[in-house]
Amino acid sequence: KAGVTQTPRYLIKTRGQQVTLSCSPISGHRSVSWYQQTPGQGLQFLFEYFSETQRNKGNFPGRFSGRQFSNSRSEMNVSTLELGDSALYLCASSLIPMGNTEAFFGQGTRLTVV
């Protein structure tokens, strides 16, 4: 059974550009959550999608957005990149919305903004 796949693994972008990251959950999982990890702030929740609907959103500016497709694959987009957006972006999938169910994490996408 394939795990959670995130693409790309590494990305370098310039300030002001936009970026799209992809997450393919484990087959059969309908819930995908996104997290940002930085040395200063640690892991922080970005948003969660279940059955193509955003169920919850963390405290991030509107430049951060996401969506989920009918096959449960999810994308997150960051527009007008800032240096502070440099981080490891992780997604996790679960059968149902995360909480009382095991979560499976991807390897992450390391974004560097220069």
Place this chain on the structure above:
Amino acid sequence: KNEVEQSPQNLTAQEGEFITINCSYSVGISALHWLQQHPGGGIVSLFMLSSGKKKHGRLIATINIQEKHSSLHITASHPRDSAVYICAVHTGTASKLTFGTGTRLQVTL
């Protein structure tokens, strides 16, 4: 004050030692997760607990809901256990995890 506090922040142990990592939280939770992150960045879910104790190989996790405290124990530690261990809680009011700052464990020969 963070909702989830871990201690210690850093831990160095010799191979074979018994290790304990602690997690305290200040909110009501419906579940607590212990996660392991290796230097490459990927995170592995070790345990999900809502009560009592769970064991998997050399790893044991316990939780005391009344005291709002959980511990992760590693018996007979090995250098391959070197990683960052992260405690995360689900509060039940929203489908998101709140994370501790992590405990960096280094096991030496």
